[in-house]
Amino acid sequence: MGLINIMIEKERLYGKTLNELIAVAKRIGLPGFTARQIADWLYRKEINSVEEMTNLSKKTREVLDSQYEIGLYPPESASESSDGTKKYLYRVLKNKYIETAYIPDSERATICVSSQSGCKMGCIFCMTGKQGFQGNLTSNEILNQFRSLPEFKSLTNMVFMGMGEPLDNLNEVLKTLEILTSDWGYGWSPTRITVSTVGLINPVKEFLERSRCHLALSLHSPFDIERRKLMPIQKTNTVEEVLDIIRNFDFNSQRRVSFEYILFKGLNDTPRHIKELARILNGIKCRINIIRFHQIPGSEFASPNLETTIAFKEALNAKGILTTIRASRGVDIQAACGLLSTIEQNRR
Ligand code: SF4
DSSP states (O other), X not given: OXXXXXXXXXXXXXXXXXXXHHHHHHHTTOOTTHHHHHHIIIIISOOSSGGGOTTSOHHHHHHHHHHEEXXXXXXXXXXXXXXXXXXXXXXXXXXXXXXXXXXXXXXXXXXXXXXEEEOSSOOTTOHHHHHXXXXXXXXXXXXXXXXXXXXXXXXXXXXXXXXXXXXXXXXXHHHHHHHHHSXXXXXXXXXXXXXXXXXXXXXXXXXXXXXXXXXXXXXXXXXXXXXXXXXXXXXXXXXXXXXXXXXXXXXXXXXXXXXXXXXXXXXXXXXXXXXXXXXXXXXXXXXXEEEEOOOOTTOOXXXXXXXXXXXXXXXXXXXXXEEEEEOOOOGGGOOSTTHHHHHHHHHO
């Protein structure tokens, strides 16, 4: 009989909310206030080991260290674009790879994080969708993309627009947002964070009620039949229902809702689409971000030329909808989300 080695993994402290740290403190017989001290070490003093928590007694640190680890780990590889955008691959769920993008832009530096490995939503233009679903990331795995990014200290904004549908992993995403925006955590303003979604009806409601971060809805077509073909979620969670929730939600002056619109040549870039977009978004204070399609292998889609893209934007602006064209970044480093991790997973 062979020798079986069982590695017992320690629980990770990084990524736990204050309430979860209070539970940790209780479990090992420490007073509740120790949890705030631990949070302070984890999220404000940026330590890398339990040993460094020097306002805890040596005995306490030993007990904590015997059962828990901090749980930070660096990306496994990086690619840099000629425009300064970088893409990092982090290993999660034992042997899966997720992508994190770093996007510097004059005074801003944005991190684009993944919330799942793969995705269930199956949008037909998306490489991550083609991977299928491999698992939800924990708040540790989401937040580690931020903290272990080499450019961590320069970050000003975060968007949840990487791999996965963030609102399909709502609890872990909400925990991450709580840590980022609480006074005991990173203390970021919620207006520095945008969470994107395909529009899952109940999770959108819950997200709007339980967080103060911006919302970005992936629209891509204002027509039911066309959107169904691009995004299967439209069959069960119609955009009309999501727009009703948004229309009836009391957004304060700081909080923003925006719509992502990937422009596909000959498919959703016509005057008919402009007219219908203006109709369905009537009464919603918002912005549309037009995104140029990043080609993925085997795809029948293409981007319209720049002239059509600009004309589309201007027509929407003329209808009173603030519309911008998002600059394509990192085109020379497999900009389409999911492409780099698919290549890496296939290679291994
Ligand atoms: S576009 Fe987003 S929601 Fe759709 S399959 Fe890709 S990762 Fe999932």
